Amino acid sequence: MNIINIEHIAKIYQVGLEEVRALRDVSLRIDKNEYVAIMGPSGSGKSTLMNMLGCLDTPTSGKYEFNSVNVSDMDDNDLARIRNKEIGFVFQTFNLLPRSDALHNVELPLIYAGVSYAERREKAQKALVDVGLADRVHHKPNELSGGQRQRVAVARALVTNPSIILADEPTGNLDSKTGEEIMQLFNDIHDKGNTIILVTHEEYIAEHAARIIRLKDGLVEKDEMVRDRKLPKLKVSV
Amino acid sequence: MRYLLFELKEGMMIAFRALKANKVRTSLTMLGIFIGITVVVLMSTAIKGINNSFQEGISALGSDVLYIDKWAWFSNEEWWKLRNRKSITMSDYEHFKSLAKLPLAVAPVINSQQTVKIGDKRVDGVFLNGSNADYVKTTNFTFDQGRFYNEVESNASRQVAVVGSEIAKQLFPRGDALDKTIKIGNANFKIVGVLAEQGSFILGPFNPDNQVFIPIGTIFKNFIAEHRGTVTFNVRAPNPALLEETKAEAEGVMRKVRGLKYDEENDFSINQQDGLMENYNSVVGVIQIAGLFITGLSLFVGAIGIMNIMFVSVRERTKEIGIRKAIGARKRTILTQFLLESSAICLLGGIAGLLAAILGSMMLNQYFPTSIQVDAVIIAIGVSAITGILSGLAPAYTASKLDPVESLRYE
Numbered sequence: 079m080n081i082i083n084i085e086h087i088a089k090i091y092q093v094g095l096e097e098v099r100a101l102r103d104v105s106l107r108i109d110k111n112e113y114v115a116i117m118g119p120s121g122s123g124k125s126t127l128m129n130m131l132g133c134l135d136t137p138t139s140g141k142y143e144f145n146s147v148n149v150s151d152m153d154d155n156d157l158a159r160i161r162n163k164e165i166g167f168v169f170q171t172f173n174l175l176p177r178s179d180a181l182h183n184v185e186l187p188l189i190y191a192g193v194s195y196a197e198r199r200e201k202a203q204k205a206l207v208d209v210g211l212a213d214r215v216h217h218k219p220n221e222l223s224g225g226q227r228q229r230v231a232v233a234r235a236l237v238t239n240p241s242i243i244l245a246d247e248p249t250g251n252l253d254s255k256t257g258e259e260i261m262q263l264f265n266d267i268h269d270k271g272n273t274i275i276l277v278t279h280e281e282y283i284a285e286h287a288a289r290i291i292r293l294k295d296g297l298v299e300k301d302e303m304v305r306d307r308k309l310p311k312l313k314v315s316v
Numbered sequence: 317m318r319y320l321l322f323e324l325k326e327g328m329m330i331a332f333r334a335l336k337a338n339k340v341r342t343s344l345t346m347l348g349i350f351i352g353i354t355v356v357v358l359m360s361t362a363i364k365g366i367n368n369s370f371q372e373g374i375s376a377l378g379s380d381v382l383y384i385d386k387w388a389w390f391s392n393e394e395w396w397k398l399r400n401r402k403s404i405t406m407s408d409y410e411h412f413k414s415l416a417k418l419p420l421a422v423a424p425v426i427n428s429q430q431t432v433k434i435g436d437k438r439v440d441g442v443f444l445n446g447s448n449a450d451y452v453k454t455t456n457f458t459f460d461q462g463r464f465y466n467e468v469e470s471n472a473s474r475q476v477a478v479v480g481s482e483i484a485k486q487l488f489p490r491g492d493a494l495d496k497t498i499k500i501g502n503a504n505f506k507i508v509g510v511l512a513e514q515g516s517f518i519l520g521p522f523n524p525d526n527q528v529f530i531p532i533g534t535i536f537k538n539f540i541a542e543h544r545g546t547v548t549f550n551v552r553a554p555n556p557a558l559l560e561e562t563k564a565e566a567e568g569v570m571r572k573v574r575g576l577k578y579d580e581e582n583d584f585s586i587n588q589q590d591g592l593m594e595n596y597n598s599v600v601g602v603i604q605i606a607g608l609f610i611t612g613l614s615l616f617v618g619a620i621g622i623m624n625i626m627f628v629s630v631r632e633r634t635k636e637i638g639i640r641k642a643i644g645a646r647k648r649t650i651l652t653q654f655l656l657e658s659s660a661i662c663l664l665g666g667i668a669g670l671l672a673a674i675l676g677s678m679m680l681n682q683y684f685p686t687s688i689q690v691d692a693v694i695i696a697i698g699v700s701a702i703t704g705i706l707s708g709l710a711p712a713y714t715a716s717k718l719d720p721v722e723s724l725r726y727e
Binding site: 129132134135155158161162169174175178186187189190191192234 | 319322323326333334337635636638639640641642643644645646647648649720721724
């Protein structure tokens with residue numbers, strides 16, 4: 079069954095008097111437990127597509143079905159609920175709350191989901207252990223390394239047990255070794271049955287995925303399966 | 317409903333986290349509300365205190381007493397018209413007393429201002445009250461020591477005096493006033509009674525505490541020639557309910573005493589403390605409203621400070637708002653969070669201000685009557701909460717409307 083079913087969506091921005099067609103006509107389907115990379119040069123519309131997939135934005139035209147529910151014309155509150163329950167975000171710049179410790183950052187989506195204090199503490203704790211940060215629970219972001227911060231962000235994305243993990247250039251702010259570690263973490267997450275959508279412009283990062291969708295000028299240029307998929311070299315303790 | 321409570325609780329925790337993270341800014345912002353609430357509460361307690369003591373003072377005068385006088389306390393008449401009225405004399409008094417049936421007591425009163433001395437201690441400008449033994453029946457006086465002068469003493473115009481508590485305190489700090497002889501003007505008077513504390517400071521020289529009471533005959537003998545003074549009758553109704561009837565009777569009797577024809581205007585006035593209260597309210601009420609308004613302005617300035625800070629805070633935390641929205645915070649959640657933050661600032665500032673005002677009024681109480689009432693507490697807390705919500709409303713709304721994509725991109 080499809081988790082994501084997009085049919086002919088377009089997104090047009092009005093910049094001054096000019097119309098910018100960020101997405102012209104994109105259709106795609108993503109199944110459960112797929113590992114998809116979305117690639118494309120800047121201006122190709124991949125950020126717009128990602129915002130659309132993440133329910134942060136709605137298309138100008140076309141249909142977007144998420145878990146068979148049409149989200150293309152939902153209001154802000156319903157979109158917020160979908161983001162909270164169904165989507166886990168991982169951003170290039172981590173986007174953690176700077177003044178809160180790792181545990182609070184991870185429990186934040188659970189607060190918005192209305193989970194009680196004791197339960198969400200436990201879940202957040204477990205999510206942090208799962209990403210290998212058992213001993214960093216009460217550290218604030220500025221006391222953590224870049225890789226550790228991104229692990230906190232991954233834990234936050236996973237803690238609500240979402241339908242998809244949406245990662246936007248997750249290694250963009252990391253050195254290559256740390257980046258590789260994060261990619262292995264994604265592989266592990268994928269192996270556990272999660273659906274991952276990865277947005278990147280780095281070929282070697284995209285090669286971790288099983289399927290690569292290439293965008294150009296707001297259109298899907300190529301949609302292909304990866305033949306020699308990169309698999310983790312070293313096992314990260316999970 | 318349950319979710320709403322949950323949201324409130326979590327919002328509160330988030331708000332306190334944010335306030336704690338910005339201690340200096342939070343406390344400076346709070347200071348505005350703190351000062352506002354302090355002055356407003358202090359002002360209102362002072363007003364209340366003054367009102368209370370005025371009311372006490374007035375009721376010490378007796379709410380059931382009429383004052384028949386040549387002069388009107390409050391009147392639109394031309395001053396010279398009142399001045400040209402005939403003086404009220406002691407024979408008017410005798411005549412009135414014999415005709416008026418309703419009053420519980422009628423006492424003639426004439427006042428003079430004199431210096432009172434004992435040894436090297438002196439009090440200048442003391443209000444001397446000259447009357448007769450019935451005077452005490454027109455008041456609610458209580459005595460610290462001794463008694464009021466009696467009928468024999470007043471009829472014989474003996475040189476005896478009853479002193480108010482404040483005068484006694486000043487002349488006899490050790491409290492041994494009774495039976496001492498004091499000098500009033502150039503005459504000697506023996507103290508036969510000392511009043512317990514009666515009234516309130518607000519009445520000034522009219523406060524019995526600051527007065528000396530002597531038989532009316534001794535006033536005529538020593539201070540004012542009888543034909544030059546005009547006497548006031550203090551007429552006490554048998555009970556407050558009969559005040560109006562007593563007044564009506566007094567007017568009729570007085571017209572007869574003064575020999576007025578049916579078409580002639582009264583050449584006397586019947587005053588009562590109602591008028592005093594009305595007059596007080598009309599003058600002091602305006603001052604009170606002005607005072608509250610001015611102190612209220614300082615609270616308003618504090619509120620603007622909060623609004624300003626909240627706008628800055630929203631701008632500064634645009635990214636945070638974006639993150640929260642991306643991971644599922646709804647518009648309402650963000651709105652609540654910022655409203656709670658501004659309310660918390662106001663409430664904390666308000667409570668601190670209230671405590672300061674309570675302390676302040678305790679200190680002021682030594683010089684000045686103040687009284688902190690429960691309603692002042694409720695109003696202070698209510699006002700600060702409302703201030704918080706109102707001043708947070710616009711910034712919180714701005715925050716809740718932010719677009720998640722744009723605010724995530726904000727650096």
